[in-house]
Amino acid sequence: MGESEEHGFEDSGADGNRVSNSISGIIMGLCTVVALVILFSGNENNFLGFHVPFWAFWAIGGVVCGLVQALIGIFHKPPRAGLMTCLRRSNVVA
Numbered sequence: 093m094g095e096s097e098e099h100g101f102e103d104s105g106a107d108g109n110r111v112s113n114s115i116s117g118i119i120m121g122l123c124t125v126v127a128l129v130i131l132f133s134g135n136e137n138n139f140l141g142f143h144v145p146f147w148a149f150w151a152i153g154g155v156v157c158g159l160v161q162a163l164i165g166i167f168h169k170p171p172r173a174g175l176m177t178c179l180r181r182s183n184v185v186a
Contacts, residue, residue: 123153
């Protein structure tokens, strides 16, 4: 039995962490692709006509990841405890 189960609660954030980590990985992967394409294209300070250094995409991606994780933390509903969890809490099932 894990430490969280001993104290009468489950780790309900594990699913939300998996979702936010997956989304953050996709965001940072896209930022890396865009930054490297701009860097190796010879226009490292020009993105669609805007003066943006290539490294700024990682900073922008980090801010976007922080916002996404905050929104997921606010709006993600933890899974409800199942029947077996309720029975274990009431010491009906070992």
